[in-house]
Amino acid sequence: MQLSTRSKVVSNKQMTFAERLYLPAILSGLSITIKHFFRKKATISYPEVKREFSEVYRGQHVLKRDDQGAERCTACGLCAVACPAEAITMTAAERKKGEEGLYREEKYASTYEINMLRCIFCGLCEEACPKEAIFLTDRLVPTDFGRNSFIYGKDKLVETIEERIDVSKRQTEAVLEFKQQKQLSHNINQSK
């Protein structure tokens, strides 16, 4: 069966004199490489020129705040459970009186750490989160020397109040609806 027209019949025939000279072959090789010499280069000079990312690129995580600036995360641990690389750890704490502006609900994550060396940027934490708190963004995790600096705590993950990180492109109606259905199907499965 012929799958494509690109197949070539292999032959073991003797080379002709012109082929044994090698010079024509060398010349054609040289002409191929010189064509590449003048071709447009594929390189993107990274820090100056940045490659355009997809709107749903899965890069460094962000922990979102709500409109009032309170942290959305309630330390439910669903992201840590969902994480296939076991990169997420957290400890929960109870909100004290007077901290209502800082944390959205009564429970919050006092520490929240993602090990960026373990993370595979699959986005399952984002999918699992019922509070719309964690998102992956189009920011890259910068390189560093040593391993400890790759364990990102809340200082690096939580967005600042002044500089909100826009996730509207990935938090579309369709995504929210998908999440709702997922929660529902989860409940249905439980009730069975």
Added chain:
Amino acid sequence: MTSFLLYKLILVVIIFTITLVVAMYATYGERKVASFLQDRIGPNRAGPFGILQPLADGMKFFMKEEIIPDVSNKFLFILGPCIAITTALMAGVLIPWGGTIIIGGQEYSLQIADINVGILYVFGVVSIGVYGILIGGWASNNKFSLLGAIRASAQMISYELAMGISIIALIMMTGTLSLNEITLQQAGGTDGHWNFWNVVYQPVGFLLFIICAFAECNRAPFDLPECETELVGGYHTEYSSMKLGFYLFAEYINMFISSAVISTLYFGGYNFPFMNELGLDHNTLTILGTVALFAKIFFFIFFFMWVRWTLPRFRYDQLMNLGWKSLLPLSIANLLVTAIVLILTQK
């Protein structure tokens, strides 16, 4: 006498500097040409367009730790790169870099030494260069280095034969060994009385010469002495720091000198077409001639790199087959044909 010595000294220093600078920037050129042929940009971080890259590389070579293996022969280990770079630099003396410049009624030649056995001297010096590689490889006391060194010497001896014989054909035609006279014979000519470049009369000789020049310089596709993939760097496996730098530098100087010799012998040296029709004064013509020579040299250096990044390396038996079974008979045939044609035309 003192003024003569001073003028020669100045010339030597200038040529020495130019050779080193060209070799230095040939490393940069090599990387740029390689990257352009492979659709990349190449070094562009050190200075504008990476112009300062060779300086950074040189600095790196000087700063690196210098390791001399315990089991090596220390004297020979240090002697190896010294011979390699010295012989590489010595050949530049013979190249006619330009015509003559007249300053204050005095005529100064731009060639350091116009000795009557010119091309033989170049050959002699270049073949000493293999000692640098051989001694370095042997003194390292390392299998890979020794293999590389043996390959280098076998390769150089094999290809020197074909190279020498292809040159003999040229010398029979020109009737002189002096590089300056060979250049002058290729000068433009006037009034329909044309002198052509030697490549027109000796195309096969030129082809043989340039193939052998690739082999003599240990350049791809004949870079078996230092093939990284098989011999971990070949004869310079054990070398580090500036001693390694000297070996690499010697290779680029050799490439520069070979390009200069090819341009001089086959492509008219510092002559360029219609040079006598322009009606320029003597000094301007000389400077233009030198520029033309360097343009030719740079083209051949580019050609060396172009071939390196196009062709794969020969296998060792293929190398020997090519040298002994193809190039040597071909060069002898070229010699015979040249001799017969010369006898027939001289009557």
